[in-house]
Amino acid sequence: NAGVTQTPKFQVLKTGQSMTLQCAQDMNHNSMYWYRQDPGMGLRLIYYSASEGTTDKGEVPNGYNVSRLNKREFSLRLESAAPSQTSVYFCASTPTPARGQETQYFGPGTRLLVL
Amino acid sequence: EDQVTQSPEALRLQEGESSSLNCSYTVSGLRGLFWYRQDPGKGPEFLFTLYSAGEEKEKERLKATLTKKESFLHITAPKPEDSATYLCALNTNAGKSTFGDGTTLTVKP
Numbered sequence: 286n287a288g289v290t291q292t293p294k295f296q297v298l299k300t301g302q303s304m305t306l307q308c309a310q311d312m313n314h315n316s317m318y319w320y321r322q323d324p325g326m327g328l329r330l331i332y333y334s335a336s337e338g339t340t341d342k343g344e345v346p347n348g349y350n351v352s353r354l355n356k357r358e359f360s361l362r363l364e365s366a367a368p369s370q371t372s373v374y375f376c377a378s379t380p381t382p383a384r385g386q387e388t389q390y391f392g393p394g395t396r397l398l399v400l
Numbered sequence: 401e402d403q404v405t406q407s408p409e410a411l412r413l414q415e416g417e418s419s420s421l422n423c424s425y426t427v428s429g430l431r432g433l434f435w436y437r438q439d440p441g442k443g444p445e446f447l448f449t450l451y452s453a454g455e456e457k458e459k460e461r462l463k464a465t466l467t468k469k470e471s472f473l474h475i476t477a478p479k480p481e482d483s484a485t486y487l488c489a490l491n492t493n494a495g496k497s498t499f500g501d502g503t504t505l506t507v508k509p
Binding site for chain 2: 289318320325326327328329330333343344375377384387388389390391392393394
């Protein structure tokens with residue numbers, strides 16, 4: 286099992302450009318999440334998908350959109366990148382949100398620099 | 401509003417010098433408190449989940465405890481390979497988590 290995979294690993298964008306961050310998991314998990322982590326800080330939730338076909342906003346959704354393509358894949362799109370979106374982006378998944386099943390499994394991250 | 405505060409921000413220990421990391425929290429309804437370890441350039445890795453005050457969990461040199469207001473991660477006789485950032489997170493509604501800013505632990509040989 287590869288677990289949670291993310292592409293690309295690194296990306297440099299110019300202000301105003303768009304891009305999609307890809308995330309896939311092979312653990313048959315129902316719930317998936319996108320976080321951003323700024324230097325010296327913890328993770329902040331951008332969007333999450335409790336199950337296939339549903340998505341909800343997290344703490345910092347402005348400037349982002351998501352698509353739960355199928356059970357395995359959850360993508361994050363930046364329509365018009367801004368320097369404030371320079372960060373490390375982590376995707377995570379859990380079997381379900383139910384008690385005892387909420388442990389999150391994280392991908393290796395995508396490092397994004399917006400100039 | 402749910403809040404998680406970790407202290408200290410950074411901790412430097414000599415190998416073998418035991419200490420504790422603190423995670424204090426305020427939450428309307430605690431569904432679980434999580435500890436994760438994060439190595440530089442990598443995603444967080446799960447360590448423990450605690451659900452109720454008084455609960456304790458252990459793994460090698462690490463022991464996590466929980467009260468109604470805070471959690472401690474005790475590290476006994478640490479080794480250099482324990483150097484990492486330790487993140488505390490609350491699980492609240494619908495499986496969403498609120499993370500603290502982490503404690504960066506450095507263990508010198």
